[in-house]
Structures are given as structure tokens and as C-alpha cells.
Amino acid sequence: MRFDGKTALVTGAASGIGRATAFALARAGADLAVCDLNEAELEETAAAIRSLGRRALARRVDVARAEEVRAFADAVHAEHEAVDVLINNAGVGLGGGFLDTSLEDWQWILSINLWGVIHGCHFFLPPMVRRGRGGHVVNVSSAAGFLATAQLAAYSATKFAVFGLSEALREELRPHGIAVTTVCPGIINTPITTSAPMRGPLATPEARAALVEQLRPRARGEEHPQGDRAPARGRAHLARGVGDVPDEAARARPHGALEPRPPGTHGATDGAQSGAAACASVRSEISGGTPKRTGMMLVPIPGVTKRWRPSSSTCPIA
Numbered sequence: 001m002r003f004d005g006k007t008a009l010v011t012g013a014a015s016g017i018g019r020a021t022a023f024a025l026a027r028a029g030a031d032l033a034v035c036d037l038n039e040a041e042l043e044e045t046a047a048a049i050r051s052l053g054r055r056a057l058a059r060r061v062d063v064a065r066a067e068e069v070r071a072f073a074d075a076v077h078a079e080h081e082a083v084d085v086l087i088n089n090a091g092v093g094l095g096g097g098f099l100d101t102s103l104e105d106w107q108w109i110l111s112i113n114l115w116g117v118i119h120g121c122h123f124f125l126p127p128m129v130r131r132g133r134g135g136h137v138v139n140v141s142s143a144a145g146f147l148a149t150a151q152l153a154a155y156s157a158t159k160f161a162v163f164g165l166s167e168a169l170r171e172e173l174r175p176h177g178i179a180v181t182t183v184c185p186g187i188i189n190t191p192i193t194t195s196a197p198m199r200g201p202l203a204t205p206e207a208r209a210a211l212v213e214q215l216r217p218r219a220r221g222e223e224h225p226q227g228d229r230a231p232a233r234g235r236a237h238l239a240r241g242v243g244d245v246p247d248e249a250a251r252a253r254p255h256g257a258l259e260p261r262p263p264g265t266h267g268a269t270d271g272a273q274s275g276a277a278a279c280a281s282v283r284s285e286i287s288g289g290t291p292k293r294t295g296m297m298l299v300p301i302p303g304v305t306k307r308w309r310p311s312s313s314t315c316p317i318a
Contacts, residue, residue, distance in 0.1 A: 003030035009076065009083045010034050011063050011120055012090030014041035017140065017188060021087055026054040033076045033083065035061035036090070063090045063116030073123035082127035087138040088120040091158075093196025095208070098153040100200030106154055113158035117165065125173075134177030139166045143186045151202060159184075 008025045012018035014036035022032050026049045034049070036042040039060045046058035057079065061072045076083065091113045094105060117139055128135040144152050145159030163182055170180040187193065198208055 003028040006030045006084040007080045008032055008085035009124060010087045010089055012036055013045050014038040018089040019045050022049060026052045031055040033057040035059045035072055037062055063119055064111035066119050069119040069123050077127055082131040083124055085136045086120060086124045088117040089140045090116050093192045094155050095151060095196055095202045096199030097150050101154045109154050109158055114161045117162050128178060129176050137178060137180045138183060140183045143184050145184055
């Protein structure tokens with residue numbers, strides 16, 4: 001499946017999952033519109049996309065600010081009637097329990113993790129609907145968006161909100177032929193693991209390292225003798241539309257290392273894996289016609305199935 005003639009938009013594309021997803025889409029033939037606060041690294045992403053022979057529109061945008069997202073949308077829509085793929089990826093982390101989280105912290109993380117997604121949908125979805133040719137929305141939530149922990153109270157709240165918004169959008173947009181996928185990564189080797197503010201007892205380098213190590217097994221499963229060649233089912237599982245995309249998305253791998261894996265990460269999944277898997281999920285449903293089904297993708301969650309939180313609108317992971 002190729003994306004030739006398609007335009008994809010990725011927020012938070014300067015590093016991590018956003019950058020990897022943009023690269024995966026560019027390799028598949030898509031032109032890109034990308035944004036981030038980190039202007040220097042964003043330009044590196046754009047330059048790499050152009051080196052693949054694809055067009056790239058790059059803008060410094062704070063997704064928490066509606067006026068900046070509006071201006072970005074105006075620039076994109078001056079060149080394209082609508083985007084074909086909208087990936088709301090930009091986000092931040094915050095460690096700490098509720099009692100250690102200030103109102104200022106709540107306002108900050110909500111403004112980016114939730115309002116950033118709302119702004120992206122508000123300014124880019126209506127043109128997609130008006131165009132009448134379908135499309136695909138990918139909202140990046142988190143494993144913490146369906147398995148809450150006291151140590152990530154505010155972060156989990158924002159990611160649950162993204163999950164819920166995506167469920168509602170999925171139902172609303174289905175008649176328009178627009179699919180919605182929620183990506184729920186586990187621990188990923190991106191800057192967020194080292195840069196996220198920590199509060200209370202977590203506010204020490206030692207506590208941060210311990211928290212990451214505590215959560216990391218969820219992201220990699222048990223150590224696999226094949227390392228990066230571990231079976232696909234050990235790296236990624238999908239729910240909500242599993243019938244259409246599990247094999248392709250679970251097998252998705254980058255066509256080359258985008259960034260070297262830092263030493264001491266013990267096999268944790270990297271942004272390239274998550275980006276390629278997200279791209280594969282979209283590939284399976286945006287083949288030029290009406291999307292088949294939509295889904296929530298968990299990247300990766302080995303060992304989590306026993307704690308799956310069932311609901312009337314989702315299905316357990318096999």
C-alpha cells in the first residue's frame with residue numbers, strides 16, 4: 001500500500017514517535033505537513049522528508065494555542081483542500097500523584113495533551129468532512145490511557161480523555177468515511193522519558209529511573225531471545241478493528257534505524273517501531289476508498305491482556 005498523492009499531517013514531529021511516523025509516511029509516498037515547538041529538530045525532520053523526494057511543510061506551532069494551530073491550518077489549506085491523514089501526536093509527560101500535582105501542572109498538561117488534540121481535530125477535520133473523500137485520524141493516547149497508575153495521575157487523565165474523544169469521533173465520523181485510530185504506546189525510547197517533569201517523591205533522577213524501569217517490562221514483555229526479531233505478537237497487539245489490521249501493523253518495522261538505540265535501554269520499544277506501526281494501521285484503511293474499520297492500537301502491551309479493561313465498545317485482546 002502506497003500513499004502517493006496523499007497528504008499527511010503530524011504534530012510533534014521533531015522527535016520520537018512523531019518523527020518516525022512522518023518518515024514512515026514519507027517512505028510510503030505521502031507529502032507531509034509537520035509541526036513542533038522545537039524548530040531546529042523540526043527542520044531536520046522536514047529536510048529528511050524532502051531527501052526522500054516528498055514535499056514537507058514545516059511550522060513551529062504550540063498545539064496548546066488555538067491561534068497558532070489555526071494559522072498552521074490556514075497555511076496547510078492554502079496548498080491542500082484537506083489533509084488525508086491527521087496524526088495528533090504532540091504531547092508531554094508528567095510524573096506524580098494527584099496530591100503532588102499543582103493546578104498549574106494540570107493546566108499545562110491538559111493544554112497540550114488534550115487541547116492539542118482538540119485543536120488539531122477542530123481545525124483539520126471540518127475540511128476533511130467537506131471534501132467528502134474520507135480520510136483517517138490518528139490520536140496518540142498511551143497505555144496509561146486505559147491502565148491508570150497513581151504515579152501518573154494527571155498524565156493518565158489526559159490520555160484517558162484522548163481515548164474517550166477518539167471513541168466518540170469514531171462513531172461520529174464513520175458516516176463520512178473517516179476512520180479513527182487511537183495509538184496507545186507503552187514506554188518508548190523518546191525524549192519524553194527523560195524530560196517529563198516529576199513531582200513529589202518522583203522528583204529525583206533515581207526515582208525517575210526506577211519508575212521507567214518499573215514500567216518498561218510492559219513495553220517490551222519478557223526478554224526475548226531474538227531481541228528485535230521477536231515475533232510480531234510480542235511487540236504489538238491491536239483491539240477495535242482487529243480483523244482488518246493486526247498482521248500488517250504488528251509486523252511493521254522501519255526500513256532502517258532512524259536513531260541509534262541508547263545504551264542501557266534493555267530492548268524497550270523505540271519511536272521508529274511505533275511510528276511504523278501507526279503508519280501501517282493507516283495504510284490498511286486509507287486505500288482510496290471507504291475505510292473498512294477503525295481501531296485502537298496498543299504499541300506494545302505484552303503482559304497487559306490480563307488487566308484489560310473491557311467496555312461495551314471495545315473487545316479484549318486475544
